[in-house]
Amino acid sequence: GAVVSQHPSRVICKSGTSVKIECRSLDFQATTMFWYRQFPKQSLMLMATSNEGSKATYEQGVEKDKFLINHASLTLSTLTVTSAHPEDSSFYICSAKPGGGEKLFFGSGTQLSVL
Amino acid sequence: RKEVEQDPGPFNVPEGATVAFNCTYSNSASQSFFWYRQDCRKEPKLLMSVYSSGNEDGRFTAQLNRASQYISLLIRDSKLSDSATYLCVVNVYGQNFVFGPGTRLSVLP
Secondary structure, three states: OOOEEEEOOEEEEOOOOOEEEEEEEOOOOOOEEEEEEEOOOOOOEEEEEEEOOOOOEEOOOOOOOOEEEEEEEOOEEEEEEOOOOHHHOEEEEEEEOOOOOOOOEEOOOEEEEEO | OOOEEEOOOOEEEEOOOOEEEEEEEOOOOOOEEEEEEEOOOOOOEEEEEOOOOOEEEOOEEEEEEOOOOEEEEEEOOOOHHHOEEEEEEEEOOOOOEEEOOOEEEEEEO
């Protein structure tokens, strides 16, 4: 199957700092990538849809100024959590779908812990 | 009503048991259906797509009933390694993938 690489896998940071998470499609081009957040023992929650060359589409309740998404190329999308706070601590996962395909492939996730 | 609903779980079954997961979806325009499994603190991994005719992959059988908007996953001869959360995923072409809340399975020795 297609490979999606996500980096870093784990981040521990102080409150108020910004954290950037990268999501790369390694063997296919992805015009659309998705960003999710998952709290312990809860289901995946879609945060935003990242579109190459245009603005991301955010789900209701997700602050676009806090969660900055950049999709500058067909193989890279980044999520920046700005001024992180302890309540932002969560598991963040990206996914992408190869063009023309119907299946969704996931990055390995980033565990963010804000102290 | 949630777009995709699943058995609340958790399911605790002994090794070798047969276990069935149920999923219903509300959008009749849904076109693609999948089962993913997710291990604790890991990303979801595609288990199998679900086709109208039903499909089987080893010990796993998936069924789709479009009229009832219902999807199922059957695991036969369950193994300890099958312990995970099983996610039902539905997609409308050109729109987002919608994930069910998942059903946790624990296979006990």
